[in-house]
Amino acid sequence: MNIDFITRLRHILSHYALSPSLFADQIGVPRSSMSHLLSGRNKPSLDFVLKIIDKFPDVDLYWLLKGRGSFPSKMESNPSSPLTGDLSSIKSSVMDTKKIDRVIVFYEDGTFESYNPSK
Structure with missing residues (x-):
């Protein structure tokens, strides 16, 4: 799971055009945590994953964890949402x-x- 998670995490960084440092700042984790995750040294904690989901609602939880679903998630399913x-x-x-x-x-x-x- 760890290598696939790293690939998906890099995809998120690329999609939002964020460096690992800025991404860490955005979700409120130490920059060293990003470095350790991207190098494969550490595995993501539940808190880390939840911070991503909270800050970036386009990131589907199942896509992030298992590669199932899509990213960015489809927001068209709620036509009453002002975001659409x-x-x-x-x-x-x-x-x-x-x-x-x-x-x-x-x-x-x-x-x-x-x-x-x-x-």
């Missing part, structure tokens, strides 16, 4: 009922900026 619509429909439905407090932009290098339109 285009941005204009999301914007209009949100703007009709709520005021925007803050917008956060995340960059590929792991940094982010926060904008407060009402201030």
